[in-house]
Amino acid sequence: MKMNLVLELQDIPGQLVSVLSPISSLGTNLVTVIHKREDKNERGLIPVQITLEGEQNNLNAVISKLNEMQITILEVDGVILREKLTTILIGHVIDTNVKDTMDKINGLTGVSIVDFEVKLAGELESSAKLVVESDFGMKKKVLNKIQEIALEKNFLVVSEV
Numbered sequence: 001m002k003m004n005l006v007l008e009l010q011d012i013p014g015q016l017v018s019v020l021s022p023i024s025s026l027g028t029n030l031v032t033v034i035h036k037r038e039d040k041n042e043r044g045l046i047p048v049q050i051t052l053e054g055e056q057n058n059l060n061a062v063i064s065k066l067n068e069m070q071i072t073i074l075e076v077d078g079v080i081l082r083e084k085l086t087t088i089l090i091g092h093v094i095d096t097n098v099k100d101t102m103d104k105i106n107g108l109t110g111v112s113i114v115d116f117e118v119k120l121a122g123e124l125e126s127s128a129k130l131v132v133e134s135d136f137g138m139k140k141k142v143l144n145k146i147q148e149i150a151l152e153k154n155f156l157v158v159s160e161v
Contacts, residue, residue, distance in 0.1 A: 003054075005073055019069070022062065028054030029054060082136060083136050089157060104149055108134070108138070114133045115131035
């Protein structure tokens with residue numbers, strides 16, 4: 001049985017080798033590796049596609065090991081497991097407790113802010129660009145939470161940038 005995975009790895013020496021090393025020890029064969037450094041995302045992470053071959057229980061063991069290693073698995077056999085959305089908040093982002101805003105978003109199960117950039121305009125309103133990563137299917141819940149925070153803190157929201 002074959003399985004295709006898309007992983008998200010740091011662009012540092014040895015990262016790919018550390019991910020690939022448990023594969024044979026768990027009874028699976030590596031068929032293909034596609035490692036595109038030029039596709040680095042805004043956080044400096046690289047998508048790596050691997051194709052494995054083995055018995056289903058061994059393939060499942062590889063997924064468990066990758067999760068244990070805290071490697072983000074974006075896709076399994078074309079099924080998207082993680083998705084990202086980018087949104088901009090405009091208002092008094094800093095003055096209304098930016099940590100509270102981030103904590104409310106990060107408090108959703110399966111959701112985390114992976115990038116946060118703030119622009120200040122002196123004493124005027126500030127803006128923040130958020131990149132949020134979530135389990136697949138959580139996008140609407142994340143957007144609803146951001147809208148709820150925006151209403152509470154009087155932010156203008158620009159979603160899905």
